[in-house]
Amino acid sequence: MVSGTAAVDDNGSRISYGPPGYKGLFSQGYVFGMACFASIGGLLFGYDQGVISGVLVMTNFGKHFPTLANDPTLQGWMVSVLTLGAMVGAFVNGPLADRYSRRWSLLLANIVFLVGSILQCAAQNVSHIFVGRAIAGVSIGMLSMGVPLYLGELAPPNIRGSLVALQQLAITVGIMVAFWLDYGTQYIGGTGEGQSDVAWRLPLALQCLPSAIMLAGTFFLPYSPRWLMNQDREEEALATLCKLRRTTASDPRLMLEMKEIKAATIFDRESLASRFPGVTSKFTLAVRQYQELFVVRHLSKRLMIACLLQIIQQFTGINAIIYYAPQIFKSIGLTGNSVSLLATGVVGVINFFSTIPAIMYLDRWGRRTVLIIGGIGMSIAQLIVGTLFAVYKDRWTDHTAAGWAAAVFIWIYISNFAFSIGCVNWIMPSEIFPPGVRSKAVGLAISTNWLTNFIVALITPRMLRTITFGTFYFFLVFCVILVLWVWFFVPETKGVPIEEMDKIFGGNQGEADLRMMEGIRARLEGRTATVARNWNKGKLSITRNRCKYLTQVEHQLAEARALVQRYASETGIGEVPEVQEASRRNGSNEPSVSSLTISAEHQTVHPQPGDPASALDLDGPLTRIDALASRAGLQYSRSQSAAGGSRAALSDWNATSRSEREQNPTDPKAITFPLERTPASVSGNLEWDERNVSRHGRLNDGMGNLTEGVNEGYLGVASGASFLRLTELDQLPENGDAGPSHTGSRDSPVPHLRLPPPPPSRLDTFLDDYFALYHPSYPIIHEASFRAEYMEVIPRPPGALWHVLLYVVAALGACTSGKYQSGMDVVLFEEAKSRLSFDILETGSMMLVQVLALVANYVQKANKPNSGYNYLGLAKRVAVGIGLHREYSDWTVTPWQVEMRRRVWWCLVIFDVGASITFSRPIELPTGVDIGLPRNFRDTDLTRPTEHLPPEAAETTVYTNIRCQALFDLAIKDVYSALTNGAYPSPETLIHLDDSKIGQWLAELPSYFQEEAPQPAKFTLCHTILHLRWRNFKIIMYRPFVIRSAILQNKKRAAGTDQESSEEEQLDNSSSAITLAILRCLEAAADTIAKISSFWFSESNKNPMACWYGIFFLFQAVIIPIVSLRNEPQSQHAEEWRSQIQQAVRTLEDMVHVNATAARCLRVISRLCGPFLLEDEMMATDESPQTQLNNLNSLFWPLDSTQFEYGSVSGDRGISDFFNQLPGFQWN
Secondary structure, eight states: OEETTEEEOTTSOEEEOOOOHHHHHHHTHHHHHHHHHHTHHHHHHHHHHHHHHHHHTOHHHHHHOHHHHHOHHHHHHHHHHHHHHHHHHHHHHHHHHHHHOHHHHHHHHHHHHHHHHHHHHTOOSHHHHHHHHHHHHHHHHHHHHHHHHHHHHHSOGGGHHHHHHHHHHHHHHHHHHHHHHHHHHTTTTOSSTTOOTHHHHHHHHHTHHHHHHHHHHHTTSOOOHHHHHHTTOHHHHHHHHHHHHTSOTTOHHHHHHHHHHHHHHHHHHHHHHHHSTTOOOHHHHHHHHHHHHHHSHHHHHHHHHHHHHHHHHHHTTHHHHHHHHHHHHHHTTOOSHHHHHHHHHHHHHHHHHHHHHHHHHHHHHOHHHHHHHHHHHHHHHHHHHHHHHHHHTTOGGGOHHHHHHHHHHHHHHHHHHHHTHHHHHHHHHHHHSOHHHHHHHHHHHHHHHHHHHHHHHHHHHHHHHHTTHHHHHHHHHHHHHHHHHHHHHOOOOTTOOHHHHHHHHOOSHHHHHHHHHHHHHHHHHHSOOEEEEEGGGTEEEEEOOTTTOOOHHHHHHHHHHHHHHHHHHHHTOOSOOOEEOOOOOSSTTOOOOOEEEETTTTEEEOOOTTOGGGGSOOSSOHHHHHHHHHHHTOOOOOSSOOOTHHHHHHHHHHTOOGGGOOSOTTOTTSOOSOSSOOOSSTTOOOOOOOTTOOTTOSSOOTTSSOOOSSSOOOOOTTSHHHHHHTTOTTSOOTTOOOOGGGSSSOOOOOOOOOOOOOOGGGOHHHHHHIIIIITTTOOOSOHHHHHHHHTTSSOOOSSSHHHHHHHHHHHHHHHHHOOSOTTHHHHHHHHHHHHOOHHHHTSOOHHHHHHHHHHHHHHHHTTOHHHHHHHHHHHHHHHHHTTTTOOOTTOOOOHHHHHHHHHHHHHHHHHHHHHHHHHTOOOOOOSSOOOOOOOOOOTTTSOTTOOSOOOOOSSOOTTHHHHHHHHHHHHHHHHHHHHHSSSOOOHHHHHHHIIIIIIHHHHTSOGGGSTTSOOOGGGHHHHHHHHHHHHHHHHHHHHHHHHHHHHHHHHHHHHTOOOOOHHHHHHHOTTSHHHHHHHHHHHHHHHHHHHHHHHHTSTTOOSHHHHHHHHHHHHHHHHHHHHHHHHOTTSTTHHHHHHHHHHHHHHHHHHTTTOTHHHHHHHHHHHHHTGGGOOSOOOOOSSOHHHHHHTTTTTSSOOOSOTTOTTOSOOOOHHHHHHHTSTTOOOO
16 A cells, blocks of 8 residues: 555565655656646646736726726626635536646646736726636636645655645745736836836736646646546557656556556546446536435535635635735725735745745645634734724824734735635645545535635625624634634544544445455455566567466456366366467457366367356257267257167166155046156255355256255146156266365355455446336335435434345345446345344344345355355244234324234235245145225325325236235145145146146236236336246146146157047047146247246346246246147248247347346257257157257256346347258248
8 A cells, every 4th residue: 555655565565655745746747847847837827826916906907997896796796706606617527637638738728818818908898808807717717626636646655745736836826926026017117107008918927827837838747647547558558668667667665656546547437336236327426426415314414614714714804815915904004005015925935934834834734724723813813903003093094003003914814814714724634535435525625615705806905895894703603613613613634544544434435445455455466467668669568477467358368267277177078178269460459368168079169258158158069068968968859860878868767666656547638747856866865055056056046946956945746847857767866966165165156256245335227227126016115114214314223223124125126137346245245244133133023024124035046045045934934923924903003003004914925935835845824814805005195194095006016026916825725735635636737736726816906917917117116027927827837737748758659659538538538627728838938938028128128026926927928939840840830939939038038138048048048959949841850758858957047147147148139140050940
């Protein structure tokens, strides 16, 4: 970290930047010269401030502009219009300096200044003076902001403070020069009526000279190294820094300073990203940055101090004296322009010399001490001057000594001001604010100074004329206020580090900013370039350190190689493909193109940018797919000839012992194969450990579809995994036994950089996304109350639990919207976990139920299904423990409280039933539940103070979906029990339950939530998911009969006979229950595919939450036509199945842009049914349905990518390209 006059290099050695102070200035001659030249901007600022005071009292100026000379109000406007223009210039120059560089912004400021100065010195009327002053003011504002910024970025650490102080010294020099120049030019042509207009035009014209010099010299000023780094011009920044420091690039001091500049640049970007995630508009970002200064409590305290310092500084009267010093000295009896201007010149000299000790000793004395001493001195001086004015206001000519005494105390006032608040008001704002908000906060403080400066300049002439001595008493009041305010309210900031500032003002932003900066430094130290230079040839080359420096392309290669390695170990390929980097450059600016070379196959696979899953490209020719599949031991059929192993598998299946079957084998409609398998582990161990499971891991699946027989827990008959395991009897476990050695840390994801957790005050956008996307589906918390607590409009609940809820809500908002940096939701959730203690778990409250339910839902989606199941169980226990399942008629609770209890309870039921069905575990609802369903109230109709129940809305509200889904869960509870309790129901039973339960539920849906009812945009997602959910449940109900049909087809082909059995006759009978069951399954699958595709391609629906549900339901559905087409490619329905699969593929291809899982689903589809999409006459596959579905097992639903990571994978048309390579096939 660079601080003071030395820094510490990567090896821990101290590196000196040279001596501080004046010795350091002279040792850095080149930088000192550049700084002195740039400080001409400060000289212009001071000169233009001071010159007008002398001009106003010149006789010839009054003759040219009599209205201006005799109207104090007009004089005030003429003086203050400069500060008004400066306010505009300071605001405008920030974006200009960032976009076009500090250097060219200074050039533009000088051009503007020349225009304003020429208008002033050539003025023929008052409007010329006003316009010229306003234009010059814009330039001064630009320079007052741009010069310190430029000097601070040029300066080495050891003399940075001294160089920046040159700006303040230059301002005082400008004021002093202007005063004395006015004193000298007043004699041109005489001092009375004979005075020439050159007397006042010359001082106004001479300010053009330094401006012209600075304008010309700007072309020779270097660019700021920090600005170059911000523009990603790193090599130029390094070359400029070498020139400024007069050293070589191998100098460790220069390399360390370069690293600090780069770290600061990265910090600025990442700080904005973490504080305002998802905000891309520059205008919106700027508004949000300023907004937080006012709404975040600890920042508003700091802003108040910074702005009050600026206000009080101006109202102590400093600029009133600088602007109107000659008039003041005239009024106290110092007659004659010569005497008054002489006294004014002394003001400039004292101002200049009194600034020097403050710069030298301020860090030793402390800010508070200096402010209090200076405030007392200014108060005494203003009191005495005001009293002298009051006593001698009409008798100054008779009491010359009193006049000189007043002048002396004005000089004493100037001295006290210069060494105290004159310097401190610029220093404290930059100290008290965290780095992430410092620039905006200081900008606001400076703007406040200019605004107050404008007011003081405007009112001072009239005050001097109307209340005379009262003017000094007015300023005295503010001097006293300064002393009292600093004494009681302003903390000492001398030597206080940023993290200690947080303890003074509250909050933890400064500490978080420091942690972020230290993390960035650590990353840069791990990626620091070893720089080799050949200055003799005039070239600069940067050679990366192989062990430490990873470019973005290399990072992607590392991710791809990790995926290939994992793929090799899981599929038995054997050797790990070699990862090589191939670079090609068509021009000097073209980036290198990296490729993965799989040496064993002599195939080069080019990964799609941002898609680590595409490292194994299955989009190429069929020969490549066959080769890879052969090496991996995968089954891939693209012709009617299949390995004989499939018949052996079918024989093994048919040889399954009768003890595993609970169906009557003589019933032709019975499911004659076990739907629930013995655990894949040979030991039958179902214990699990998800503590180290990563969202990027592929062995666990939050949807219960993909498992590897490892660490999975119990998954029953209705789960997707159990459905896939129907086919595993002829296969050995891919990963061996699922014993204890396979639990725990099994996943080895590519590590991601740890992001700093945003503080509670910066979670607004996450909360907005939660309530926009997640809340309409699961309104378990009350939005208005939660937001009011967050904004502290109403008191937050005591204890740490509310902050746990806050961060869990933010984590869900981050993962469902996908607008944020990868891993941000994990950071937010870990912050919530860090606050969740056993003490909290020893309490019982509705908030705890909310927290545990939302935690359960989040961790399930983070590939920790069993952990989520545990959290849900705990939430249910707490809910029952606080009686959420009961209602009492004589309770004296408000309608809002009753509804909140209902909403929380039924959201919990929905989570619990959904998880139970997903993992096929028993639904365990407590007995004695008499709580009513949530009612369809608008949030605006039912609020906390509501005393009487309002009428229910006849339209969709945020509670419509939860009510309808709760009714659905109650309707299917009996159906689910029938599916999981022993013998599988007959098709007649399931059809009856379907019609009586699901059919009745559909009929009783409110008209405004029926499937075809249009929905407001906010509710389209939850409405669509609800209608996909019941179709998915139908697929679960009837899919065993689709598998049964496939088994019968295989038995017929295996027997080599055309004779139909009674079972096959059942299938041919269109009115039979089995046929109807199969048709309902096919219909549900077709409708699901069509509905998801239509929804996805409509506007504003492509968010990660919609994508996650869409992929899950879509892939479950598309398996049905895939199985059907593979086994009956000559069916009259084959064309419909092909069309459904193609539609699903098109949708999944578009979903690849949002969720990487879609790419893996596409590869499964291409492997399973590519050749069966041909319209030519095809024979059915000889693979058993079990073998076919077994091929899905490793890739069926692998949630191995960040599930809600928007933009993590670039789209490709690989699947359609693959199909177009098939002979006789053209993808539409």
